[in-house]
Amino acid sequence: xxxxxxxxxxxxxxxxxxxxxAAHAQSVSPQLLSLSCxxxxxxxxxxxxxxxSLYGRPAETVQQMLxxxxxxxxxxxxxxxxxKGFSDEEIATLAKEVxxxx
Amino acid sequence: xxxxxxxxxxxxxxxxxxxLGAPIVARAAKARAVVVGGGFGGATAAKYVRLFDPEIEVTxxxxxxxxxxxxxxxxxxxxxxxxxxxxHNFDVLKSRHGVKIVHDEAVNIDPGARTVTVxxxxxxxxxxxxxxxxxxxxWNAIEGYDEKAADKMPHAWKAGPQxxxxxxxxxxxxxxxxxxxxxxxxxxxxxxxxxxxASMIAWYLKNNKPRSKILILDAKDAFSKQGxxxxxxxxxxxxxxxxxxxxxxxxxxxxxxxxxxVETEFGQKHKGAVVNVIPPQWAPNICRSVxxxxxxxxxxxxxxxxxxxxxxxxxxxxxxxxAGAMPxxxxxxxxxxxxxxxxxxxxxxxxxxxxPVYVNTCYSLITPDYGISVTDVYRVTDQGIxxxxxxxxxxxxxxxxxxxxxxxxxxxxxxASMAQEIWRG
Numbered sequence: 001x002x003x004x005x006x007x008x009x010x011x012x013x014x015x016x017x018x019x020x021x022a023a024h025a026q027s028v029s030p031q032l033l034s035l036s037c038x039x040x041x042x043x044x045x046x047x048x049x050x051x052x053s054l055y056g057r058p059a060e061t062v063q064q065m066l067x068x069x070x071x072x073x074x075x076x077x078x079x080x081x082x083x084k085g086f087s088d089e090e091i092a093t094l095a096k097e098v099x100x101x102x
Numbered sequence: 103x104x105x106x107x108x109x110x111x112x113x114x115x116x117x118x119x120x121x122l123g124a125p126i127v128a129r130a131a132k133a134r135a136v137v138v139g140g141g142f143g144g145a146t147a148a149k150y151v152r153l154f155d156p157e158i159e160v161t162x163x164x165x166x167x168x169x170x171x172x173x174x175x176x177x178x179x180x181x182x183x184x185x186x187x188x189x190h191n192f193d194v195l196k197s198r199h200g201v202k203i204v205h206d207e208a209v210n211i212d213p214g215a216r217t218v219t220v221x222x223x224x225x226x227x228x229x230x231x232x233x234x235x236x237x238x239x240x241w242n243a244i245e246g247y248d249e250k251a252a253d254k255m256p257h258a259w260k261a262g263p264q265x266x267x268x269x270x271x272x273x274x275x276x277x278x279x280x281x282x283x284x285x286x287x288x289x290x291x292x293x294x295x296x297x298x299x300a301s302m303i304a305w306y307l308k309n310n311k312p313r314s315k316i317l318i319l320d321a322k323d324a325f326s327k328q329g330x331x332x333x334x335x336x337x338x339x340x341x342x343x344x345x346x347x348x349x350x351x352x353x354x355x356x357x358x359x360x361x362x363x364v365e366t367e368f369g370q371k372h373k374g375a376v377v378n379v380i381p382p383q384w385a386p387n388i389c390r391s392v393x394x395x396x397x398x399x400x401x402x403x404x405x406x407x408x409x410x411x412x413x414x415x416x417x418x419x420x421x422x423x424x425a426g427a428m429p430x431x432x433x434x435x436x437x438x439x440x441x442x443x444x445x446x447x448x449x450x451x452x453x454x455x456x457x458p459v460y461v462n463t464c465y466s467l468i469t470p471d472y473g474i475s476v477t478d479v480y481r482v483t484d485q486g487i488x489x490x491x492x493x494x495x496x497x498x499x500x501x502x503x504x505x506x507x508x509x510x511x512x513x514x515x516x517x518a519s520m521a522q523e524i525w526r527g
Contacts, residue, residue, distance in 0.1 A: 029456040035440045036461045039433060042519045043527050049515025077508050078463065078475055084493035085479025
């Protein structure tokens with residue numbers, strides 16, 4: 001149970017097949033992706049402060065907002081800098097996870 | 103969230119473990135995780151192991167019954183927050199998430215036997231150990247700055263009584279006095295912290311003792327968010343804050359607490375009405391004494407799982423570890439806490455761990471309505487933990503008052519959200 005498991009070979013192969021860049025060759029867990037948001041936006045997207053709450057929003061809405069931040073189409077203080085840190089695929093995955101929040 | 107089931111306590115658990123009430127039918131846990139440290143990293147890791155797999159028993163070892171955050175402690179210094187506002191307890195971790203808490207100090211680790219020994223002698227068995235014990239100070243690295251010196255020249259780099267002591271000194275100082283702040287060289291806990299502190303003390307002084315000055319004697323030649331801080335200082339505080347870099351004789355090498363003087367590298371002496379020395383730091387003794395640290399004083403870890411490169415099944419997160427480009431911040435520790443919880447749960451369930459992503463966002467206030475930030479999204483490459491190219495960075499140098507105020511409100515929102523996420527929810 002404590003044996004160290006090597007990095008998933010399958011994911012590496014997938015990365016080569018799909019031609020993703022080295023940094024995104026293997027997929028980050030969808031759960032960890034969405035947990036990147038809760039530090040500021042609150043547990044399950046229930047924000048107790050100035051950041052907008054994210055719960056109850058459809059995946060397409062969240063995805064569009066993040067893509068707009070990433071591409072400079074939406075005014076931001078910090079979300080542009082953060083959204084640029086995720087690939088388009090990750091943003092799609094993240095949006096689906098966030099949409100599950102109630 | 104999965105409904106919790108109670109378990110009877112293993113006789114191996116320390117006597118201080120929280121009692122949840124009448125024990126019910128015994129059920130052996132799938133595995134045991136022990137977490138050392140109830141701060142940003144440890145409390146996060148403890149909670150998330152429970153959330154990811156409630157069949158794993160989690161014991162948190164934390165000497166104190168409360169945790170006072172260093173983030174926002176600068177606002178206690180300036181007077182617009184109270185120490186109660188930044189102090190949290192472990193009740194929710196216990197009652198809602200079923201984390202067992204041992205209020206004692208971890209003093210030894212046996213990596214072969216897989217036990218943690220606490221000060222009262224009890225041994226806590228683990229399948230996986232997550233250490234997040236923060237920092238300790240290198241006493242006497244600056245001549246004369248030993249533990250006793252902190253009574254006269256507080257570091258206030260662990261929040262709590264030291265914060266209140268420094269606040270009292272600032273309140274007692276005369277108008278026209280000099281506040282000396284001596285930040286250390288890298289790496290240290292909270293890179294922007296000393297400069298936010300200068301800003302917050304300046305705000306207090308401007309409003310209460312306007313003839314006073316702040317002298318930053320730095321052991322470095324550059325600092326986090328420097329351009330933004332210096333722009334803000336000039337705009338808001340004029341010439342109140344002076345920053346002396348190391349190569350211009352900023353590095354403090356000796357202090358005389360009874361005289362309230364500090365001496366810099368090339369022999370200059372400075373006297374302060376208040377002297378805040380932030381000494382060099384390293385991982386606490388629990389890490390050093392068992393051989394987890396490099397000669398630099400912090401713990402080398404696998405960047406994907408935070409497992410120690412020295413001992414299997416032992417993970418180190420937060421300020422104590424070497425995390426590549428991630429700064430030693432509360433937000434980083436929280437991010438690492440979630441990732442390590444997932445890595446540990448996957449390992450204990452025999453599952454592959456996906457590549458992680460980490461985030462850090464640090465807000466600093468120049469005034470209560472003027473906020474600045476730095477952020478990065480991190481990945482693991484063959485260079486270790488690196489920021490994502492083309493992403494992250496600091497707030498824009500040119501921005502209007504509305505932008506700065508918005509970031510100040512976000513700073514508040516971040517704190518409320520993270521405190522909720524870690525200790526209160």
